[in-house]
Amino acid sequence: MVKVVFIIDSLRRHVTQRFLAHLVRGLHDLGYEQSVITLNSASFPNIEQALFSAGCAITRIGKYSLLLGGFGWWRLVVALKQLKPEAVMTMLDFADTLGRPAARLAGCRALVTSIRARNLAKPSWQRWFDRKTISWADKVVFNSRHIVSYGCQNEGVRNEQVVVIPNGVEDLRTRTGALRSQYRQQLGLPPETLLFGSVAGLNRQKNLALLLRAAKKLPAHWPWRILLVGDGPERARLLALGQGLGLSDRLILLGERDDVEGWLAAMDIFVHTAKFEGMPNAVMEAMAMGLPVVASAVDGTRELIEDGVSGYLLPPGDVDAFAERIHGLIEDPEAAHRLGERAHHKVLERFGLSRMIQAYDHLFRSLVTPESA
Template identity: 30%
Template sequence: MQLRKGGQEGRPSLNGSPAKYRILHIIDHLGSGGAQEAVCQLVRYGRKDRFQPEVVSLHGCGHYYEVLRSLGVPVHTLAPQGFARAAIPFIFLRLFRLLACNRYDLIHTHLIGANVLGAPLAAFYRVPVRFTHDQTRDDVRDYSLVHRWLDTLANRLNTHIIAVSTSIRNFLCHKEKISAGKISVIYNSVDLLRFSPKDSQKARQSAREKWGLPAEALIIGGVGRLHYQKNFPLFLEVASEVGTLFPQARFVIAGEGPERAALENLGRKLGIASRLRFLGFVPDMPELYQALDILMLTSHFEGTPLTVLEAMAMGVPVVAARVDGVAEVLEDGQDGLLVPPGRRDLFVAGVARLIRDQGLRQQLSRAGQEKARQHFSAEAMVRQVEALYLRYLENGRDAA
C-alpha cells in the first residue's frame, strides 16, 4: 500500500509555531445548496495559520467547484455528475484510495451520502477526528429505515455532530439515539460581505431591468431547489390568490430541480404564467434580493435555510413556514412573519398584510438586517466550528 502523506496531529512545526491541521471536507456534490455554501464559508473564512483544507465532491462539479478552486484549495471530484447511484462502488473505491494515500487530521462530512460513505472509511483509516454537518430535518430518515440505519451507524462513528437547528439535534437524539453531548447546534450563516444591500433606487432599478421585472411592481420571490421539500406548488397557489387581490404583484422563483416542468405547468393551469418567472440557477443572489419586495418560503421541512438569512441581511421581509430552524431564527411579527406549514389561506393573509402595510415591511426589513448582522455572520459561524475542531484535535478523547 502507498504511504499516506501529510497529517500533523498537533505536532509543532519546525519554527515553533502551531502546526497546520489537514482538514478534508467531503460533500455529496457541489451544485447549489446550503451545505455547499457552508463549505465555502469554512474555507473562505477559515484560519490559514491553523488549517489546511481540501474538498471532495462525491459526484460532479457544479457552481461551487469553481468557487472553491478560486479560493486556492485542492478540490477533487470522484464521479461525473448524474451518475451518483450507478457509480457508488466506484466512488467508494476512489474515496478509499484518497484516504489510503493521504493522512488527514480531521474529516468533515456534509450531507447524508458523504456521511454514510465518509465516516466508516475515516474510522477504518483511524482519522483522529471525524465531524459531520447535519443540514436538514428531512423526512427521508423518518420513512426510510435503511437511510436512518445507515445515518445512525455513520453518526456513531463520528467524533462530533454539528446540527444547524435545535430541531435536527432533537431528531438525532430521539430517532437515532445519539447522545446530546455529542451534538452542537451551530446555525447556518450569511456572508455579510456579499449580502449587503445597496441603498439606492438605481441599484434596485438595475436589478429589475436585468431580470425583466416591472419597475413599479411588487415582486414576491421564492428561492430554493425545485424539489418536494420546498413545496413550490403551495407558493404558486398562494401567488394565484395574491395576484387576484393585487394585480400589480409579480412572482419569481430562483432555483433548479426535478419539479421545474411540473411547476411551469401548474403556473399555466392557475393562470399566472404571465406574472411568473422561473429564473433557474442565479449565481448573483445579492442582485436578485435587491429586486425583491418580499421573500416567501413555503417548505415542508428545513434546517436553517440560507435564503431566509440572506434575505434578512439584504433587508427583504420574509413570510415563511414555521418549520424547524426557520422558527428558531425568526420571531413572528418582529423580524418576519411565520405561518403554520401548508396553510395557503394564512400565507395569502401574511403576504397581503405586507403588501398593504409598507410600514410593517420597513420594520421587518430593519429588524431582519440587524439580527442577521448581529447573530448570523459567516465569520462568527466559522470561528465556532474551528473552536470545536481545536477542542478535539488538541484534547483527543478528553474533549468530549
C-alpha cells in the same frame, strides 16, 4: 495549522455548497490547510473558484453508481489516506453514509458529521446504515437546535456527540441599491411592480405550490410578479399549476443561478413555504438583504424569525395565512420596511458569518488538540 478534509455529495450550486465555500474561506484566513472530496463529478464553476481561491484542493471520486459498487468507495479511502487529514467532516446524505466508514478505515484522527435537516426522504437501507455508523463520529454538528431531537431519536445521535453551530451570513444590504435596479431591469420590470418570491430547490420539501396558490388570492389589478430562483423535479408541475391558476404571465422561473444576491436585491418580499428545514440559508440571506420574510414556522426558521417582529411565521401549508400576510405587506410598504430592518439587525447580530467560522475553528481545534478545548 489544522489539516481538514470536507467530504460532500457534489459541488452543485446549492445552499450547502455555498455554506462550504464560506466556511473554507473563513478557515483559510485562520491558517487551515483544507481539501474537499466530492463524490459526484457534477460541479459549478463559481463554487470551485471560491474553493480554489481559498487554497483548497478538490478531489473528484466519480458517480454514485461507482461508489455503491465499491470501487469508488475504495478510491475515497485511498484519497483520505493520501491526504492524511487531522479531521474529516462529512456533509449531505451520501457523503455521510460513505464518508464515515471511509474516514475510520483510513485512520483519520477526528471525524465530524452533520445533520442539516430532518432527512425524511432517505431510503430505509440508508437510514439503517446511518444509524449503525453515527457512533463512529466524534461530533455531530446540527445547524439548528430544533432538529437535535430528530437526530437523537431517529438517527441514533448520542447527547455527548451533539454540537449546535447555526449557519452564518454576511451583510448583503451594502450592495442592494445598484443590484436592485440592475436585476429588475433584466426582468423588464417597471418601478411600481412588486416582486415577491423565493430562492429554493423546486422539490416537494419546499412546497412552492403553496406560494402560487396564495398568490392567486391577491388582487388581480395590483402590479405584482412571482420570482422563483432554483430548479428541481417540481419545475414542470409548478409551471402547469401556474398556467392552471392563470398566473403564467406573472410567474418567473429563473432556474439555478449563482448570482442569488442580485435576485434577492430585486425582490420586495421573500416567501419561504418549506414543510421542514434545518437552518435555511436562503431565509438568512433574505434577512441579511433587509427583506421582510413570510415563512413556515418549521425547525430553523423559528430560530431566525421572531413572529411579527423580524418576520412572519405561519402554519405550514396554510394558503390563506400566507395570502393574508403577503397582502398586508403589499398594502403597507412602511410596515414591510420596518420588518425588513428588524430582520437585517437580528440576523447579523445573532448569525453573523464570523460567529460560525469561530465556532467551527473551536470545534476542529478541540478535536485535534484536546488540551485547547
